[in-house]
Amino acid sequence: MSIEVKDVTFRYAPGTPLETTALEGISLSINKGEFVLISGAIGSGKSTLIRHLNGLLRPSSGQVTVDGIAAHGKKVKAKVGVLFQFPHQQLFGRTVFEDVAFGPGNFGLRNPELEKHVHDALEMLGLSQGICPISPFSLSGGQKRLVAIAGVLASRPDYIVLDEPLSGLDVGHKKSLLSALQLLSSKGTSVVVVSHQVSDLLSVAQRVFLLDRGSLVFSGTPAEYVRHSPPSMPEINFLMKELRSRGFDVRDDAFGIDDAFSEITRVLGLKGAVEE
């Protein structure tokens, strides 16, 4: 059970003077239950790549399969749930319930299962059931985003793909979203997050893919990613790198604040290192 991307190249406007290659010979696989981070600068092809995972775009050459089925097939739609970058633009229901229920309803789910799916999705994201009857448009920006994500979760897809889900979320919402995604992945749902907010995601992701101008330039664990010194590196890693360059013997694969803390206390010989 996996998504397999094999030697995929994608060109916008092929055969015209405007032809641009957005993806070039990309091969990667996303396994069942895996938590994957796709990072890269704007225009690196991240969004184009994820549009291939549920068949919204078809490769110019190469192929994408989901559990062995071609990704543009109709059956794949229920397997891969995708949330795009401006999820509040995806909201349309008169009530939060209607909005979250739309996806699973469309896949043929009826009450009482439908209701259960909606409630479970809201609960997982830490949203109160009390918001079901209200209009999604009256919610705050962060809540709107979570409701849109709930709409994807409620269909219970095997693969969840989220484009920049953290932007605009405050710390509380961010934590509930990240823990919901971790829970899903531990239960066997694959989670693919596209983001440049790398610092929040390195501690939860199992694998990182880095795209640069349409090519896959790195694939590995978060620790390997940090050692690779990618362009979008969390500030903590810049600090660690600076410390190394000034002769402090700190690890080069430390990421996250706790790692940084224990490394700095260790090299400075602070006693607190043991207590904390």
Add this chain to the structure above:
Amino acid sequence: MIDIRKLRYNYPDGTLALDSVDLHIGRGEFLVIAGRNGSGKSSLVRHMNALLLPSEGFVSVNGLCTSQKKHHPDIRRAVGMVFQEPDSQFIGMTVEEDIAFGPENLGLPSSRIRELVDMSMTTLGISGLRYLSPRSLSGGQKQKVATAGVLAMEPECVIFDEVTSMLDPLSRQEVLGAIRRIHAGGTTVIHVTHRLEEAVDADRLVIMDSGRIVADDLPRNVFMEHDLEGYGIEMPVMVTLSKMLARAGFSGRRLALTKEELLEDICQLR
């Protein structure tokens, strides 16, 4: 320049959005307003250019009270606002036309309009985009065009309402650089964000929670004296690390706000 007293605001459905807010903003200040989603920050700044009017209390800009409709044109000319999603604000076919729209509406002579458009494009570093369609631009470029459009009206104060929240790190740095340049040029700047890293060099940091102001001080003091996690906002990562190190017996001479400060402190201890 902006004076807010005992401001209370209820949404049309009756929910309380702002509760007894007092705030005085002086000319030339660089003020950051932070708070979790729904804490009232957007409602507060929308009172500063009369997009919202108080349910109780009052707001005045340059001594003009926002509840008097006849003052609205002057107030809105003095206080410009840039929003999170600039798309909805674009009017012109080209970047240049879009920026010229505001000053044209003020009925200025065309030579002056050209001056203002050039000046704001230079400040934002977007002269190269002049003939492009605003809709064809990246998120960061759009924010800069929207900002230039506001700047061309020569406001005394510009409010940035979460303009950086949808941007990638590089565009965010560029937009923040532009905001600092605008402030350095003497304009009062109010920057609404929930990333406190963006507040470290502000004159003042205001924290909102449940419609009230819960902190209003120099950023360094706010970081030292308040539990910001309780208000749903994350400390800048360097501040958290610096606090953790201080608890472990690290004797840096102050709370470090940035990577550079922390680095300096660590090197001095060696």
